Amino acid sequence: MRYHAVGSFDEAVRISASATGVTRFLAGGTDVLVQLRAGIVQPDDIIDIKHVPGVKDITRRADGGWDIGAAVSGVELGAHAALCRDWPGVVEGMRLVGSTQVQGRATLTGNLCNGSPAADSVPGLMAAGATVSVTGPEGARVMAVADIPKSPGKTNLKPGEVITRVHLPPRGANGGDSYLRFIPRTEMDIAVVGCAVNLRIDGDTITEATVALGAVAPTVMLVPAAGAALVGSTLDDAALDALVIAARAACRPISDKRGTAEFRIEVAGVLARRAASIAYARAKGETA
Amino acid sequence: MSRIHITTTVNGEAAEFLTDPRETLLDVLRNQLGLTGSKEGCGTGDCGACSVLLDGVLVSSCLVLGVEVQGKTVETIEGMATDGALHPLQRHFIEHAALQCGFCTPGILVAAKALLAQNDNPTETEIRYWLAGNLCRCTGYDKIVRAVQDAAAEMRGAA
Amino acid sequence: MPKDELKAGFRLVGTRPNRPDGLDKVTGRARYGADIVAANMLHAAVVRSPYAHARIKKIDASRALALEGVKAVVTRADFPTGLTGEDWNLQENTIAGDTALYDGHAVAAVAATSALVAQDAARLIEVEYEVLPHVTDVDAAMAPDAPVIRAGNADHSVPEGMHPNVVRYIDFGHGDIEAGFAAADLVREGTYKTEATHQGYIEPHACLGQLGADGRGEMWVCTQGHWYIRRMCAAVLGIEAANLRVTPSEIGGGFGGKTTIFMEPLALALSRKAGGRPVKLVMSRAEVLRATGPTASASMDVKIGMKKDGTITAGQVNFRMQGGAFFGMSPIAEALPCAFACYDIPNLMHEGYEVLANRPKAAAYRAPGSPMAAFAVESLLDEMCRELSLDPLQVRLKNAAKEGTKSSYGPTYNRIGLVETLEATMAHPNLSAPLGPNQGRGVAAGFWFNHGGETSVSLQIGEDGTVGVSVGTPDIGGSRASIALMVAETLGIEYEAVRVNVVETGSLGVNEPTHGSRATFASGKAAVEAAESAIKQMCARAAAEWGIDPEAVEWVDGAARPAGENAGKFPPLTIGEIGAKMGGTGGPISGHHESVPGGVGASFGVHVVDVEVDPETGKSTVLRYLVVQDAGRAIHPAYVEGQYQGGAAQGIGWALNEEYIYGADGRLQNPMFLDYRIPVASDLPMIDTVIVEVPNPGHPYGVRGVGETGIAPPLAAVANAVAAASGARLRTLPLSPPKVLAAIKAGQ
Numbered sequence A: 001m002r003y004h005a006v007g008s009f010d011e012a013v014r015i016s017a018s019a020t021g022v023t024r025f026l027a028g029g030t031d032v033l034v035q036l037r038a039g040i041v042q043p044d045d046i047i048d049i050k051h052v053p054g055v056k057d058i059t060r061r062a063d064g065g066w067d068i069g070a071a072v073s074g075v076e077l078g079a080h081a082a083l084c085r086d087w088p089g090v091v092e093g094m095r096l097v098g099s100t101q102v103q104g105r106a107t108l109t110g111n112l113c114n115g116s117p118a119a120d121s122v123p124g125l126m127a128a129g130a131t132v133s134v135t136g137p138e139g140a141r142v143m144a145v146a147d148i149p150k151s152p153g154k155t156n157l158k159p160g161e162v163i164t165r166v167h168l169p170p171r172g173a174n175g176g177d178s179y180l181r182f183i184p185r186t187e188m189d190i191a192v193v194g195c196a197v198n199l200r201i202d203g204d205t206i207t208e209a210t211v212a213l214g215a216v217a218p219t220v221m222l223v224p225a226a227g228a229a230l231v232g233s234t235l236d237d238a239a240l241d242a243l244v245i246a247a248r249a250a251c252r253p254i255s256d257k258r259g260t261a262e263f264r265i266e267v268a269g270v271l272a273r274r275a276a277s278i279a280y281a282r283a284k285g286e287t288a
Numbered sequence B: 001m002s003r004i005h006i007t008t009t010v011n012g013e014a015a016e017f018l019t020d021p022r023e024t025l026l027d028v029l030r031n032q033l034g035l036t037g038s039k040e041g042c043g044t045g046d047c048g049a050c051s052v053l054l055d056g057v058l059v060s061s062c063l064v065l066g067v068e069v070q071g072k073t074v075e076t077i078e079g080m081a082t083d084g085a086l087h088p089l090q091r092h093f094i095e096h097a098a099l100q101c102g103f104c105t106p107g108i109l110v111a112a113k114a115l116l117a118q119n120d121n122p123t124e125t126e127i128r129y130w131l132a133g134n135l136c137r138c139t140g141y142d143k144i145v146r147a148v149q150d151a152a153a154e155m156r157g158a159a
Numbered sequence C: 001m002p003k004d005e006l007k008a009g010f011r012l013v014g015t016r017p018n019r020p021d022g023l024d025k026v027t028g029r030a031r032y033g034a035d036i037v038a039a040n041m042l043h044a045a046v047v048r049s050p051y052a053h054a055r056i057k058k059i060d061a062s063r064a065l066a067l068e069g070v071k072a073v074v075t076r077a078d079f080p081t082g083l084t085g086e087d088w089n090l091q092e093n094t095i096a097g098d099t100a101l102y103d104g105h106a107v108a109a110v111a112a113t114s115a116l117v118a119q120d121a122a123r124l125i126e127v128e129y130e131v132l133p134h135v136t137d138v139d140a141a142m143a144p145d146a147p148v149i150r151a152g153n154a155d156h157s158v159p160e161g162m163h164p165n166v167v168r169y170i171d172f173g174h175g176d177i178e179a180g181f182a183a184a185d186l187v188r189e190g191t192y193k194t195e196a197t198h199q200g201y202i203e204p205h206a207c208l209g210q211l212g213a214d215g216r217g218e219m220w221v222c223t224q225g226h227w228y229i230r231r232m233c234a235a236v237l238g239i240e241a242a243n244l245r246v247t248p249s250e251i252g253g254g255f256g257g258k259t260t261i262f263m264e265p266l267a268l269a270l271s272r273k274a275g276g277r278p279v280k281l282v283m284s285r286a287e288v289l290r291a292t293g294p295t296a297s298a299s300m301d302v303k304i305g306m307k308k309d310g311t312i313t314a315g316q317v318n319f320r321m322q323g324g325a326f327f328g329m330s331p332i333a334e335a336l337p338c339a340f341a342c343y344d345i346p347n348l349m350h351e352g353y354e355v356l357a358n359r360p361k362a363a364a365y366r367a368p369g370s371p372m373a374a375f376a377v378e379s380l381l382d383e384m385c386r387e388l389s390l391d392p393l394q395v396r397l398k399n400a401a402k403e404g405t406k407s408s409y410g411p412t413y414n415r416i417g418l419v420e421t422l423e424a425t426m427a428h429p430n431l432s433a434p435l436g437p438n439q440g441r442g443v444a445a446g447f448w449f450n451h452g453g454e455t456s457v458s459l460q461i462g463e464d465g466t467v468g469v470s471v472g473t474p475d476i477g478g479s480r481a482s483i484a485l486m487v488a489e490t491l492g493i494e495y496e497a498v499r500v501n502v503v504e505t506g507s508l509g510v511n512e513p514t515h516g517s518r519a520t521f522a523s524g525k526a527a528v529e530a531a532e533s534a535i536k537q538m539c540a541r542a543a544a545e546w547g548i549d550p551e552a553v554e555w556v557d558g559a560a561r562p563a564g565e566n567a568g569k570f571p572p573l574t575i576g577e578i579g580a581k582m583g584g585t586g587g588p589i590s591g592h593h594e595s596v597p598g599g600v601g602a603s604f605g606v607h608v609v610d611v612e613v614d615p616e617t618g619k620s621t622v623l624r625y626l627v628v629q630d631a632g633r634a635i636h637p638a639y640v641e642g643q644y645q646g647g648a649a650q651g652i653g654w655a656l657n658e659e660y661i662y663g664a665d666g667r668l669q670n671p672m673f674l675d676y677r678i679p680v681a682s683d684l685p686m687i688d689t690v691i692v693e694v695p696n697p698g699h700p701y702g703v704r705g706v707g708e709t710g711i712a713p714p715l716a717a718v719a720n721a722v723a724a725a726s727g728a729r730l731r732t733l734p735l736s737p738p739k740v741l742a743a744i745k746a747g748q
């Protein structure tokens, strides 16, 4: 295995494009090293992106949105008060990843690129409408986070492509987001179901709503029908019931060691209802 | 496979070593630098027995490559007592019987120290969640939580 | 019994001094299994079967041996043949012969100049398998169409016509079971299942072994019992026990799982093949979970008869347990006696079957068999109490075994403390804590024996009057502190003046491991005897100096004194003065004691747990937890509480989340802590403890074995609390949220 501490994304792309064996970019390493240790992936080349200038930066754009460097850790994300105020759901998704120790290393980008259907930060990013900047052998492009996951462990990034930054849209007025996951313990488990809700209100009425579910299909996914169930409502019982039905209807889970398919479908509805209530309260400024 | 030369600072002292890029920081600490106080309970980030501070941030050293610490500072359990004086956490762990087998203890002490550095008066719940990545199979955590609380109180009093 | 009254007269016993190994352990200096290195050392890696059951057709190590740095490869061909019985089991489990019997079964091992090279080499060893049908579930393994794991393993106890996987049958009881049920007002039965769980010690197995062509060797190893390691390795390798010197490291948890060998002979065999170079072998976590010794999985029928007033008239159990692919490994013979051990029941019938399955060779896990038995019996009792609207603690008190009760497994109880334990439980404030919606309270009782076992201890008086004690039971949770307290108390000296060392196999007679809750009981008892013998010698030295009869000297507060006026008038001779002169008064003074101590004291416990169940997700949260248990006497109360709390935490994990999950392919699906789910700090509340002290008359300080009972009650206590909180009565563990939610929905 060769280790490359690159000083620019161009260099990263160059090395990865010319590599013949298995290549892995290294952000926090909390997936890469586990897979290395378990013998699941034995890379020939590891390209450490943490030395690229700017990868640890969190900056507010002129339009009020946010740019987050590819190597920003969970701890660093959580320490950014203004970002937490704007996008508490995105941040809480990332903050649920692993332990305090894992938080010291793990990144949004790594969570997304690892391609797990249970990735905790991805539903929040999708619901927020986040995008990523990508650089590759064929140049740069911007992709929606929702377009990145392909199948368990696989992304739609092309060979050699690397994510340089994550972009969150401007929060704007009267918005709120939230993320909840179900795990059997209180910590240190992989999500059995995850659900993010991002919405905006006008008075008491929901004007926009996006719902994303994790761990109930081969990839994290947006559930447009679930969002639609909320729009125009005041989060009344009828809307919540419709949300629950839509969320459950979208699930295509498997039964595995972490939970049965029936359980996942059932709990997806429960979490959707709870997450929507939190996001709504946040939009109203009622809770942090 | 060619080994890479790394220079770093461990517990305040300059250190250097040669490492295969596949070796973790934990491997390097234990096998190259003779610092066996950091333990391997899992090697996959699940138990916290290998906890160290890397540039002041709490991490699992089994999830860091040895080559990644070039130019950084590493603090391990071996550096916790200063000039022979135990850190209050170390003392309270002994006095509270907060260890049985003691295998989780170095990692828990390092993690607890990182907690108290940023929160000098954590609640029981905060302690429990902060330490959720540090498995202890012997104690049921009760005496560990109490030892951290008492050490924090002593340190607040001393400050 | 008021604690202070018991303490009266003791200077040190019952106090909480710092443990002697504390400083080493909080500074990272303590040396555990993987912490030792030797000059010229090699590192080993093991090739393991990816199949639950497969014939090994060919092993080709040529590519591995060609790798730079590889020094030796061993397969079964490097081990002697002709072993029988448990020795054969040990050898077969160390390294597979013709057939791999479970996922993770070792097939070959390699030693190389670095751990990375060894791992690379292991990947290059090519093994050709012919996959065979497998079975991992205990009930399925008994079914007529189950694949035969190994024919001819059953002993004569097994009734004719049973599947060859059934290898042991046990039955016993007393009274007239049918009459007992006829006398009951309510008779209920149920079937209960528990999955296998792992001890989950955080330190993986590790050893450093060296063996020369002359058959002499050494081993450094993390173990609960190094004489067992010596005997077992010698048998598996065909060498002489006395030629293998085994030194125990500090041990990072064992809970029974480190009382036997798994990979240790591989390190020695590799060393022998590599010209005697020392070989270090450290398991990964995945290897620990796949290929060491979890406990059994169980399927259990229980039937109980009860009168309207709560009197139990009859109890019957039929247990099936698998302990892996090897005979004699399930704790069936311990589970059955534990089933009704808490109660005085006139009519009892026990039956049990041991069954082979394609799983790893089970090892002891804290009170082996008792938690499963208690889960079944204490759950059904709880259901019956509810049905009859009886208080579950009152019913347990009404039927509680006491001194003179003929136990469920035969012997008549000596002085035991279950009644006192139940009374202390009823008086505890947790019993009156208010419960909110979706919250429920569960109680259960539990029992474990105590074990004597071969014990050898020696004690040396130093020239300055300090005392060294050599014991052969590795210290797993503070036993050095407890033994030092008892020795210091006996000798009348300071706790700090006694240093207890766990010594290697060359230094003492044979010792059984630290198991069966015996370290403080047996090594402690032997250390007290050794101290008494040293006292005798010191009194004799004083008598000689004074020119009086040794019988006329007594030992008081760390010094020899003339016993009474008639003995003569001499100033006391302290232990330090006697030690300083011993070279000239007859030579070194040491005491030793060898025995299989009798007088074991069983320990009973009662747990009370409050749980909240989320009715929409089936997730249980433990709100409050109370352990009340009889310790006989708590030598060092902090470490007794620690045992109670640790046992409860393991039991909570077993109840709620821990389990071995095998796929349809027979492979273990969760060989990581991430998915094996032991309790983390945020999963648990503080664990309240009450130490009841009903001294064991068979021990000089009244000690009972306290280490194991604590894991027996939690499975049922939690299940009973979940039933109370949610209405969902689950008879299969773990009470994972999908199961609880399904049960809640089925009940609605």
Ligand SMILES: Cc1cc2nc3c(=O)[nH]c(=O)nc-3n(C[C@H](O)[C@H](O)[C@H](O)COP(=O)(O)OP(=O)(O)OC[C@H]3O[C@@H](n4cnc5c(N)ncnc54)[C@H](O)[C@@H]3O)c2cc1C
Pocket: A023, A024, A025, A026, A027, A028, A029, A030, A031, A032, A033, A034, A049, A070, A096, A097, A098, A099, A102, A105, A106, A107, A108, A109, A110, A111, A112, A113, A114, A118, A119, A120, A121, A161, A162, A163, A164, A188, A189, A190, A191, B044, B045, B046, C674
């Ligand atoms: C103990 C433990 C607990 C965990 N718990 C959780 C959990 O609760 N929830 C959860 O979702 N995850 C969990 N994880 C998984 C992991 O921590 C997360 O997925 C984490 O966010 C990964 O980030 P990273 O920076 O460490 O990724 P890395 O390991 O560095 O990389 C992950 C993947 O992304 C690729 N990659 C990294 N950076 C880039 C880039 N810039 N461009 C393109 N590809 C890139 C890598 O090549 C690799 O394939 C856990 C892991 C551990 C060890």
Ligand code: FES
Pocket: B039, B040, B041, B042, B043, B044, B045, B046, B047, B048, B049, B050, B051, B060, B061, B062, B063
């Ligand atoms: S050894 Fe690093 S977390 Fe377990």
Ligand code: FES
Pocket: B098, B099, B100, B101, B102, B103, B104, B105, B135, B136, B137, B138, B139, C202, C252, C253
């Ligand atoms: S004291 Fe043994 S694991 Fe914590």
